[in-house]
Amino acid sequence: MEIVGFVQCSIIKWNQKAVLELDSALNEWIDALPDFCNYAIQLKDTVLAHQSVMLHAGFYWAQIQVHKQFMSWPGQKSALTIHSLAICANAAHSCVHLLDHHQQYK
Template identity: 45%
Template sequence: MKNLPVECDDEYWIHEDPQLAFKQPPGKPSTVAYFNCSIRLNQILAFALRTIYSINKSKVLLGFVGQQWEQHIVAELDSALNKWIDSVPDHLRWDPNKEDGVFFNQSASLYATYYHLQGLVHRPFIPSPHKPSPLSFPSLAICTNAARSCIHVLDVQYRRCDDPIYTNQFQQFSHVALFASGIALLLSIWGGQHSGVSIVPAREMADVHKAMKMLKALERRWHTAGKMW
């Protein structure tokens, strides 16, 4: 994407040496990198919503019909997500033990969004006994792994925050990602029993309970989180 903000923190915009103005010091990561990563990830989300989640009439008008089209779009979205995760700068790569609090929370937000979006792309293609998936992708397994990873990232962030409700550290989108991830794990327990996929119900339910615990905590600020609990 062109015209993204320059990755230079506010305090380095002005410098007594004009040659150094608007230049981030070498070896000092910029907090703006998170914003740019988030913008690129939301571009992928927008494309998914315009294609996979558009209403049937719009799909017909735009020529988005047929099994081959769905296979192509999902493959394209998967490729975009893979390129995005490879482009994340080192200081924002997920590390549950990251010491810098700002970069830790930025990383948690990005990775939770990434896993949530990965599940969003494959969720419509989870097979059922009466509706097999038209795609060759293992959508159930992908959604299950993405949901589990999303909950694990947010659980680490939740446990590291002194008060995740009254700070900006626990992002407001979290309750949507937590709810979707919890539902995906419940579906995997049910779907795995019918599809032959190897599922450990006790492990999946432990993660569902983690998601429910965080939703309950978030209810203090976001009423919708309580509705999702």
């Protein structure tokens, strides 16, 4: 949650370095989750399944928060802008898929 707090501070000057550092920190965080928090595993424990969904949905939300700031600059056309757009689209798609899957199998 420190990452999200950092993202939401209005005094942050968004640049490529900040976006890359935050993206890296988010990926390190999700990769460091223990195996039992992995939603891909068929979880029998309903509480654990809900918690896993919330962790992953929060991750996707944080990815969007990080990258939407960078790609919203008017006239900005760079490889990172396109990369940020792709990450936002993928995070939104993954979150919808996660929630849909969870709703079907809960």
